[in-house]
Amino acid sequence: MSVKINFVVFFVASVLMLGAVSAPLNLIQSADALKGQGVPSGKYGSATKDIVCGDKLCSEVKKETPKKEVKKEVPKKEGAEKIEKKEAEKKKIQDKEMSAQARYDETALPPRTIKTGTITSVQDPGKGHENHQLAIILPPSDKVYRGMLTFTASDNVQLVALHGPLKPGQDKGQAIWTPDGKTKYALTLIPLNAKAGTWQFAGNALAVHTMKDEPFTLSYSVAYRERTLSDNVKSETITSVQDPGKGHEGHQLAILLAPRTTAYYGTLGYSASENVQLVALHGPLTTGQEQHGQAIWSPDGKIFYALTFVDKENSMGTWQFAANAIALHTMKDTPFTVSYSVATGQ
Known part of the structure; x- marks a missing residue:
């Protein structure tokens, strides 16, 4: 009987001990499960700033900006x-050359030649001028001479x-000079009829x-x-x-230097088939400037130029000018022919 009682006591004690050990294990597993599911909260935004994220408050944790790949x-x-350097230098030189070429006529001029002399005239070699005398100062050239002559003669x-x-076929009424009847030049003859003087000229010979x-x-x-x-030359x-x-529809015009915004400065020598007038244009004028009484020329009634109109009543001559365009003109409706040399710049 006592043996049976001892067995029962031992069995009950074993069951109690087993329950005491298993209960904490179940509590630990429940806690881990709750941790994995998150803790329910009714707080959002700034209300959660004091919640701990690891070893720092969540509000103190800065988001890392991903680094850009350099x-x-x-x-x-x-x-x-x-x-590459050679090509850049080559382009720079080409640009400089183009710029210089564009400005050649009026800024990058060739050297000026100055000479003094005393000569005796000879029989004029021109056909039809055999009884005349000629003193050649600058011989015929395919370039244009532009300059000033000062002289004294006997x-x-x-x-x-x-x-x-x-x-x-270009000799159509203008004065002509030819040494052989084949090679022909238009002739500008200034009847100074004086022993001394000064002349500003432009031409292929002087x-x-x-x-x-x-x-x-x-x-x-x-x-x-x-x-x-x-x-411009x-x-x-x-x-x-x-x-x-x-208003000039019944007139004739030969434009020598076309209109441009920058004024020309130069010398003109010409020989025409009939008497002509010299025309210089200045402008274009700004709105309203054409209403102040000066002579006006307009191609369309919208763009206006002030007009310089010089009538020397001759068919040949030279002209020192400054204008935005130059031309020769007649009051007639029949065309005329003009041969000329013009050079601009200083």
């Missing part, structure tokens, strides 16, 4: 750098500038002349530039067209 530049090969003289040589067959002596100083042909022959100006 691409390392691959160094250029030495040969490629040299080629007899009254005329001043001569030649323009050309002309192309076949001389002093008399209508006599006796030689004369000439002492002179001349300063000039020999200019290569370009848009010309030696050519043209035929006039109907004047495009409003």
Whole structure:
């Protein structure tokens, strides 16, 4: 009986001990499960700033900005750098040359030649001028001479500038000088008929002349530039067209230097098939400026230029000018021909 009682006591004690051990284990597992599910909370935003995130408050934890990947530049090969530098220098030189060429006529001018001399005239070699005398100062050239002549002579003289040589068929009424009947130049003859003077000229040749067959002596100083042909340095022959100006429809106009915003400064020598007037335009004028009484020229009634109109009542001559455009003009409706040399710049 006592043995049975002892067995029962031992069994009950074992069960109690087993329960005491298993209860804490269940509590630990429940806590881990709750931790994994999160703790329910009714707080949001700034109300949660004091919640702990690891060893810091969540509000103190800064979000890390992902670093941008920096691409390392691959160094250029030495040969490629040299080629690139050479090309850049070449382009710089080309740009400079183009700029210089564009400004050539009026800024980057060729050197001025100045010379002094005393010469005796010879028989004029021109056909039809055999009984005249000629003293050649600047011989015929394919370039345009522009400059100033100061002289003193032993007899009254005329001043001569030649323009050309002309192309076949271009001699249409203007005065002509030819040494052989084949090579022809348009002739500008200034009947100064004085023994001394000064002349600003433009042409392909320069001389002093008399209508006599006796030689004369000439002492002179001349300063000039020999200019290569370009848009602003010309030696050519043209035929006039109907004047495009409003109110000038019955007139003829030969435009020598077309309108531009920057004014030209230069010298013109010309020989026309009939008497012409010299035209210079200034402008275009700003709105309202055309209403102040000066002579006006307009191609369309919208763009206006002030008009300088000079009537020398001759077919040949020279002209020192400054304007935004220059032309020759007649009051007639029939075309005229003009051969001329013009050079602009200082």
